[in-house]
Amino acid sequence: MPDSQTNSVAVGGNSKEAVRPVVLVDRRSLRDYAASLTHFLVALADTPHPAAFVYPPDVGTASVPCPAVEFIGYPMIRAPLFWRQNRMVLLERLEKFKPTVLHCFGSGKIHLTRYLSGQLDIPYVVTFNRTGRRLFKPLIRPSHCMALIASSKAIARYLAKAYPRYGLRIRHINLGTFVADRCACFARRNGIASVIVAQHLDRAAEFEPLLRAVRHLILDGYEFVFAIIGSGRAEGKIHEMIRSLGLAQIVSLVPDMQPLRSVFAGADVFIQPTCRAEFNSRLLEAMSVGMSVAASEDCLDDMLIEDQTAVFFGSRDELSIYDCLGMLLADRRLAKQIAAGGRKYLQRHHTVSRMTSALIQTYLSAQKKYKHAAPS
The missing domain is CATH 3.40.50.2000 (Glycogen Phosphorylase B;)
Known part of the structure; x- marks a missing residue:
């Protein structure tokens, strides 16, 4: 299969043929x-x-x-x-x-x-x-x-x-994309960690294991804020789930906003809960500003390489999500290392x-x- 990921043509184009x-x-x-x-x-x-x-x-x-x-x-x-x-x-x-x-x-x-x-x-x-x-x-x-x-x-x-x-x-x-000079992940010393999910909210069920893991992390003493950015037919059910789990003070459901890059630049960890059929532009932006990434192990994005640009969890496994997110929150050096790996990957390929x-x-x-x- 031909692959046009080459640098054989300069951005300005070397051909005299008109391109409009x-x-x-x-x-x-x-x-x-x-x-x-x-x-x-x-x-x-x-x-x-x-x-x-x-x-x-x-x-x-x-x-x-x-x-x-x-x-x-x-x-x-x-x-x-x-x-x-x-x-x-x-x-x-x-x-x-x-x-x-x-x-x-x-x-x-x-x-x-x-x-x-x-x-x-x-x-x-x-x-x-x-x-x-x-x-x-x-x-x-x-x-x-x-x-x-x-x-x-x-x-x-x-x-x-x-x-x-x-x-x-x-x-x-x-x-x-353009890779930011500054890595966002835990750039603020001793600051409360911020975790973001950004996607279309089409299915409430895919958030249940994640939110239950978040609840147990909070009960075990982890301090962080959690934002779900997006819109879709599952918004109401996700709101109900957040309230029923007692997470209303920790988890915020935020409508779609642009540009997301400025929001990501002030956050630490990006989560991709499940595999998506589309290329994840939000993941691309999150990695470009230097957020650490935790993703479902069934994700197909080329950008996600285990223990280099992301850490993986089982999308339906509450304990796996708990361990993965807890590891990034507890070991900030590891989280920064994952974020740096993602930025290097984008600088080479995106x-x-x-x-x-x-x-x-x-x-x-x-x-x-x-x-x-x-x-x-």
Whole structure:
């Protein structure tokens, strides 16, 4: 499987061929990956390659500040009966921009991307940030889709199984971030430890072993504060669980907020309670500021390496969670060592320059392949 994690193309691009990408993003991807999208667009603004960004207007662009990029809200009119008019307006805007390639970031806008690609007669690439069911995989247009980009190795393996005929088009490109100079983990001497979970709150059951472990840690004399940051249909049940366990003074349930990086910079330990299907952008941000990580042993994130960048526990094993979290709280030197290992890993594999170079290379390759492809 080809892997475009190389530095063979400078960020500015060595090719004289024009690259004018349009990045299309859905609501959830914009919310979850705003930081990486911002890093990419800002880096792209320092190259000769102008870019446009198609986004859901009700979300806004405050989470992706980049004045050099042309922002295009879609749909302009939020009513089902106006879908045709919305597409025509978007096409007119894109025709004025004169794009050379479309980049569907997240599969939520893949149908729109396929349509625009056909109308504009240009290639497109798709970034997949989560695994899924092969029976319900998004449909791609082989004559126009020149690359399937995976944000992790696990997602790349899923794409190889879901799209076996397009193995040569699969690219693994890590999302990039900036690693902070200062390590957040226990940076304050003698301060009370702070522990954070940040994710979508879809299932209350996955929090029960964790909260019971937290309760026993408190009863055994550990001092720390605990925050759960997120929103979802399980919020009410998690609130009830916190109250029933007598943790209302210790555990806070906080709505989603941006930017999370500034919150993480003042915290010590990040917990990933269970395996997630999507690439964990919150984990990426937590590691980038130097939080120590404790994660479920079934997590598939490439960034998690046992005893180097994270410590592991059984997601349903209350005692395992107790031992793991208690170890980090009691041994601050170990916690700092884990945090330092995570920062070093990101500096090697998740730089913004490496991500930008790989994406520009992918755009150039897509344009070249499309020009030489036989008509569908």
